[in-house]
Amino acid sequence: MALAIETIELTKEYAVGFWRKRPHRALDGLTLQVEAGEVFGFLGPNGAGKTTTLKLLMQLVFPTSGEARILGRPPGDLDAKRRLGYLPENPYFYDYLTAEELLTYFAGLFGLEPAERRRRVSMLLDDVGLGSERKLQLRKFSKGMLQRVGIAQALLNEPDLVILDEPMSGLDPLGRHDVRSLILRLRDRGCTVFFSSHVLSDAEALCSRVAILAKGRLVASGRLSDMLAFGVRGWELVVANVSDTVIAKYKPRISRAQQIGGGRFALELPADATPDRLLAELIADGGALVSLNPLRETLENFFVEHVRQRQ
């Protein structure tokens, strides 16, 4: 499989401090591979080094050591940039331009012919829901609207690879839904999407693979299915018409019991328990089944566990 992004021991140190400068390692030996055509989530808490990595890939900053390749070429390569779209974190554009003027300007930098330029600008403004605000100066745009403009400008060249830094930032639930759909549409047309986020539900809904970064180091990387071991980590059984005494009888076989009102109890059972047998016994004791659900590992559990270890 061709690689859209590859980093090898990529490291970035910044000089911090006013008087006596000392190095601060924002990214520490990141080795990562993103395959062409996949949606890859780059996760981590604030200050983990996600934006630094993206800036290194876009050659907005230069690495202290290590190397990176984008679409098989070094960062900053003009041929790679022609096939690349980038949304910076909290994007800011020129106040004095309208959304249409900004996109036309950027489309010009891609060397698009006038007719094609007009077509794409108009189509993308409609796609991101800004069709009616195209003549409005960007100084009048809200944060969410700027984010939409940022997404539109990242797609002007119909890129093979899109790098999005916190794409859901500043968006309302409707906007987030739109961006999710957009990412899935990009994936369907074969575009690689590499996005950073600290919102885990986005990654869980969209990504085939993720990497988790904490304090500048990679703490986990791989397929979501492998990382989360989608197996059951327990069971939640909700029963009605049972008394405290009945529940007390089964205490050794359940990990947690909680009364949830209306004579119902929520029981948590370990993964190796046999819920059907316990359920049969509870029904024999006069109980009634309300629900039985497997408890699965979530990305959030995984994230918290791994990031806490690192911190």
Added chain:
Amino acid sequence: MKALGWIAINGFREAVRDKVMYSLVAFAVLLIGASYIIGELTAGQDLKIVKDLGLSAIAVFGLFMAIFIGIGLVSKEVERRSIYALLAKPIRRSHLVLGKYAGLVLTLLVNVAVMTAALYLVLAYLGAREADFVRQGREASPVDPALLKAVWLTLVQLMVVTATAVFFSTFSTPILSAVFTFLLYLAGFFSADLRNFDQVVDARSVQMLARGLYYVLPNLGSFDVTAQVVHGLPVTWRYMATATAYGFSYIAILLIMSATIFSRRDFK
């Protein structure tokens, strides 16, 4: 090259949509327009006064524009982070510096043209009001085309100042860039004096330093031919060509250095 043109046009658009720019141009045009009142106070020297004041106004207001817009064009991109999305496009960082510079030169060109047109209008008005005996006795025509020589060299001088502002703004903050550019502008008018410093000071090291500074600092005085033009003295085409070539060489060196520094800079 196309990308460079797009960046230049956007830089021009940024400058002309800046309200400060309109205020500066309007004020300069007003000053040029009002200069004839000062001319009225002088006996028979009104045209010279208007020409002198008009050309000086073009130089001073052009300087304000060159410094304040020059330092902002690159550093504002960095400060407001609009550079992130821009540098992701298929352009080199040097394109950005050169395109921004070209946009500002275009802005200066338009503004200097507006101010020059205002000056010529005032001069044409005064010329039309002149008595015949005054008309016969003067050294140069009121709408003297030779004024354009002074205007052209002022424009080259402003282009040098702009290149200096862009140079400082590639690695410094806007305020420091403005201060450095203004100091360099002032020093540029005294650089000719540094050439003969060895006749004033005996210390060898100071002489060497003065000679070094003479070569490094721009000789901005060489672009000022206002006095000659106002008094109808000749400014040869050879002088014009030499001064222009000197200005363009200085600009080229500054832009190469700016592009080199900018190409290696981290945008945190």
